[in-house]
Every structure is written in structure tokens, then in C-alpha cells.
Amino acid sequence: MALLSTLLEILRRPTMVDVLSELMMFIAPLWVAVIVGVLVGWAWKPRWAKILGCSESKDASPASPTATSLSTCFPSIPSLNALKFQLPSCVSWTTDDKEGLSLPPAATKSDSSSSQLDSSGPVSGEDLEHLYRLVEERDGGPAWIQMMDRSTATMGYQAWRRDPETGPPQYRSRTLFEDATPELVRDFFWDDEYRLKWDDMLIHAETLEECPTTGTMMVQWVRKFPFFCSDREYIIGRRIWESGRSYYCVTKGVPCSSVPRRNKPRRVDLFYSSWCIRAVESKRGDGQLTACEVLLFHHEDMGIPWEIAKLGVRQGMWGAVKKIDPALRVYQKQRASGAPLSHCARMAQINNKVSVDYQRCLESSTDNSSEVEKPKNPKERNVPKLLVVGGAILLACSLDRGLLTKAVIFGVARRFARNGRRL
Template sequence: MAPQPLLGGADLWRPVAAAHGAGWATAAALLLLASHLAVLLVRRRRGRNAQPEAAAAPAPASAPPSSASGVEGLVTEDDLRHLVGSLVLGELEPEREGWEPVISKGNDDVSYRAWCDRPTAGPPKYLSITTYERCSTEQLRDFYMDNEYRMEWDNTVTKHEQLQYDEDSGVEIAQTIKKFPLLTPREYILAWRVWEAKDKSFYCFIKECKLPLVARQKKFVRVRLLRSGWCIRKIPGRDACQITVLHHEDNGMNVEMAKLAFSKGIWSYICKMNNALRRYPQHHSPSLSILTMQKLMKKFPQDLETAIDASPSASQSTPATAIPSTQATRTSPCKLTRKKSSRQMIASGLLLVGSIACLSRGRSNLGAQLAMAFFLKKAFKQERESGSSTSRAKTGVTTSSR
């Protein structure tokens, strides 16, 4: 039996003689596409009609931040006590507490370790310890809390605006907008407090909050859950400090995709953050975020500080335990791989093979081919946008490393 010739480009896209009833299928497919386009046009027209009304009424959030009452109970010392207890348990032996190792890498400037707690439902929780050489706790604190400077080096943060604060309690509220590739921008309405301990270590607890002042907007997805806290302390006997972070967030992303994105992209982000930290001393005068933080920062509770000094972790806080594990992968300063991940290549290959198989079937009619062509165009457009986003991220890290 003679082998079948391979289909060329013209053969692949040439309409095949329709079987009985294929005309109805073609008409149905065309009608479906036409209705889809009609819906898009109606939505776009409604959006244009709504724009003048939105422009006429300025957003209340545009008002300058001011001291306000009623927000003092959003972040309390009980939140701080819970954070400290979790950090003490997590820093001792994370694996014995049920945390699963995710990554352990480092170079001469920065070392990073992270663990993950995967609940039966919902997004995972993360515990991380980052060590910065030749850095003071005050510098690292200001760097982490400088949201204006973050918008310069972190391309995911597109907007940050202070909304309210309370001088008595030290609670501050702000709105942050983050943009991720191929996703609707995420809106964060967050409240936090910062505490300073007597040994120049610093603590911060952040949580989501509801603020009637900021109305929901359809162009953003408001994050419904975020609980995050960190502790910055000096490493005894070394010119270095470390920040321990506990983070739990539900931003509406697919859980498995979020896990994969974290494990594959977090080290590149840490390297980019380290480069921005090294440039921070040459930054401009203190930003509004830093001035507000310095005014609102509170002293660490004395009874809690006494409890920390008496805890087992305090006696074990030596240079040996503060240094990241010797099993950490030592890498050159923030090198990035230039190859696509195997999962992305496999997914692209399966998409191409499956699409060719669907389009080259002898019974495919014109309507099916048009529908598949529409899907292919959209799919490959998303892949190109994803690739360009990755390329821009790599370019940014390479530039900052110079």
C-alpha cells in the first residue's frame, strides 16, 4: 500500500467536500462566531458610553491620605503575637513543622530559602528566609516599605496610593495595583503596622481590609485574602541581616499555576530585588511611604520581647544557624536560563499537533476549520505575549545586574 502524501499548507486549509448535513454545521459555526463578535461590539459600545460618566465623577481615593479614626482595630497586637509565634516555630525546623522545601539558592550577595504548606483546599502558604550580605536592618526595612521606589524596579506594581492612617495605633491603609501577564490586574486594599524592637529588629503585619472609600472597579480583580508578616533582624557576628516572611494570599489565580510560577520565577525575582536594594542608598530623598512609616512605627511590646528572649530560638540564634543550609545551590550572581521550560515546550507541541490533527481530518467542514483557526490565533497570540513578558523580565534583571 502506497504511503499517503504529506499535506501541504494549501491542502491543510483547503475546504473539503461537505458530507450530508455539513452545510448546517458550517452555518451554525459561522453564526456562533458572528454572535461572539456582536457581543464584543455591544460590550465595547457600552464601555465607551460609560466613560464620560466615570470621568465626570472623580474617584474618592484620589484625595490625599489623612489621619482617620475607625481603622485602629484593623491590625492589632494580637496579630503581632500570632505572627511572632508562627515565626518562632517556622525558623526552628520548618520540615518538622510540616513545611515542604521549595527552593534553596544563593550567591555572594543574597541567599534564599523557601518552604510551602499546602492545605487541602485553597492557596498554599509560604515561609521564606532571605539573607542579605553587607546590609543593615534599617536599610532593608526602608527598602521593603518604600512603595514609590518599588514601582521603579518591580514592573508588576503599576500603582500605589496611601488612603488613610491612624497615628495613635500606627495602622496605615493603602491601595496597590499589580499587573501579571495575561491576567486582569489585581487590586490590593491592605492595612499594616510596623514595630521596632530594642535590638533594632523590625516586625510588620499586613492584611486585607474593606474600605468603603474605594469602590470596586470591573477592570480590577480585588484580592479577597492576604495575610503576610515579616521580621528583619541582624545576624550576630556578621555584616548581614535577614528577613523571615510568612505569606498567605488568594488572588484568584489557579492554585497549581501559582505554585509553578512561584517555584520557577522566585529566584529571578529575588535577584532583581537584591540589585534594587544595592542601588537604594543612591536613591532620592525619603519617599512619602518612608516618612509615614517613621511617623507611625510603634515600639515592640515589652512582655512579648521578654518572651522572645526566653524562647529556644533566641538561644539558637547564632551565625551558624542564620547562614542558609550548606545544601543550598550556589549560583553565579543572578544567572538566568535562556531556554524555555520543558513544560512550556511540551504544551506548545501538543497544541500544534492536536490542532493539525483536527484541521487535517477528512470530515472537517469549513465551519469547523474557521472555529479552529480562531482558537489557534488566540492561543498562539497568548503564547507570544507570554514569551515577550518573560523576555522583558529577563532583560530587566540583566540590566539591573550590570
């Protein structure tokens, strides 16, 4: 009755313009509530719906690594496109029954292209080609939007983000470490035993399989997440290619039938995190190649709304990144004192040589460019912000997990609204 009386009151307005304006003001909140409810309901749909969706897509061929590829120096970044949601984990569920790790046959560490172009194993020459195109900004993807530019006395850091048509947000970063060699930084990022000491999000790291000839490894990571999210498990394939003093380090999620899935920790299937590490000139301007540049490309789908994940990345990125440089300096001193190498660090030194001819072939084939844009005007993102705030409110009202969880969700929404113009 209240709804009917309100409509009748609107229709009694003296002019048609007044009637239409009142109707728009009356209907708009309802449509916003419907849209937010649909988006949140789709993002947080029950497990049986996901399983049903996976069973219907068994006949679909999995996406190629070059189509979906993209820890940065900040480890494990989550990624909800405002209007599109993906379930890439369904693809991996259909491939988990296949053989786990099929390492390439023994090969020599030489300049021939045979070791670069092999298509066997969890990480192949296609992954090297894709990373090379990302480094040269010729992968044909959307323009990169700068997010951050920070620095300390011994480290500089820049970060960009882009939103592809399908899949989670992709991140690109450039970190400059003063007075560090590419070889040291390469070993540092590969050393899981040492990472467990400085990365407080990593709670378990185990090598599952490895190839002593190519250096290819399959490792299992378990990362700690906030109390209202379950921990995440990663099965990662990784491998390093060497070109002079430049190192192309590929890590990505791979299927593994030997490690069964569990409800907790939840496995992340879509994961890509790769580096190009190389010697560059110091920012001191002395012309010496005494600094090390790390170009990092990262994306993953951790099963949470991407817009909320982007907010978390934005708020926590610098806090995570600035922990890396002190850890690197301690690692540097340990190596200088003659401390023994860990097994993972020794594996990082088994690299696949990239010949000059092969690199020229890659350069001639990278004809699609990607652009770098300045940060967008905050006014252009008002609608996604409204959806995130509304989604957080509906999510808090729909979850029965106590006042503390709801307070956290409301706090995220409130901070997003308050700081929105600066994001």
C-alpha cells in the first residue's frame, strides 16, 4: 500500500517533467540494488553452482598460456571486473586428471635454440616468448595505467595495472635495486627456504618435482590470508632463461594430479607471475651498471571479487614491497660471508641459454604494442566504486559470521568511499 500511495502521489505532480523526474528518483535506487545484488550473488554463488558450471565446460579446450598469461615484487596479488566474472579454476579441474609433470628430456646448456623452443614440460618456450613480449610492451594487450611511484635510498618502485576484457586485473611493476647484481636478485626470488623467513604470508613451500638439466621446478606454496578468507594453495611451475646478464624467470600455475585438492587451503588455478631481471645503470648517474632492474608481470584469480581485491592491492602494495629491500640486503650479506646456498638457489643457477638468433627472431615477431597511460580521472570510476560499496554492504548483511567479520567488510567499504578520489 505504501508503494502504491507513493506512485499515486508522484502522478499527481502538476507537470510531466516533475512526474518523470520523481519517477527516475524513485526507480533508480531499485535498479542499483538489483544490479548490485546480481553481481554479488554471481561472485559469491554456492559451490554446487561452480561445480555445475565446471561440468558443463568439460568439452571446452583450456586457454593457452599465451592467451591468459600475466608476484611481483609484492607476492601474491589477488585480483572482480565490475561487470564480468570468470571461473578459470573450472578449466584446471578438467585437466587435473592428466599427467602432472612431464619434464623435457635431458638437454645441454648451450646456445642452440632447441632448449628454448621445447614445447614439453609445464613451462615451455611459448612462455618465454610471451614474457619477452610483455617486457618489450608488444603483447597487444590493453594500455597500462600507472598506480604508484615510490622510492627509498636503495630502491625505486613503480607499478601499473590494466583490466583485460576477460580475466582478472593484470599488474606490471619495475623495481630498481641499487648495488645488487642480477644473479643475486635471481637467486633471492627463487630461494623458497629464505622466503619463508621474510615473507610473512608464505607459510609452506615444498619442491614437488624438478629437472636438474633445464632447471624446471614444480613447487607447492600455501599462503596465509586474513581470518575471513581461507588460506590459498598454489602449484607452480617455474623455469629461467638466460640472455647475457638478463634473466627471464617464468612462474605460473600448473595442473598436478599427484597433490589432491582440499577444501582448505583453497587452490588457485589461474596464476601467472614472471620476472625479467637485468643489470642497469645506477640512478646515481655514474654510468656504471651497478643496479639491478626487475620487471614483474602478475595476475591471478583467487576466487574473490576483483574490485574488492584491487582495493586490497592498492592499499597494501607499498607495505608489502618495502619489506623486500631489507630482506635482499640481509641475503646479500649472507652470500658475501660465504653462507651455503639452499637447494632452490642452486636450481636458480641452472638456466637455459637464449641464442642471439633466437632473440632477433623474437624481436622481429613482436609487432603488437601496448601503451602506458597516466592514472584515470577518479570521476570515471564512480560507478564501480558505488557497486563495490553496495556489494560490501549486501555481503555483510548476507554473511552470518559474527559482528567482527561484518565490521571488517563495512570498514573496507567506508574506506573505499572516503579515499575514493585518491585511488
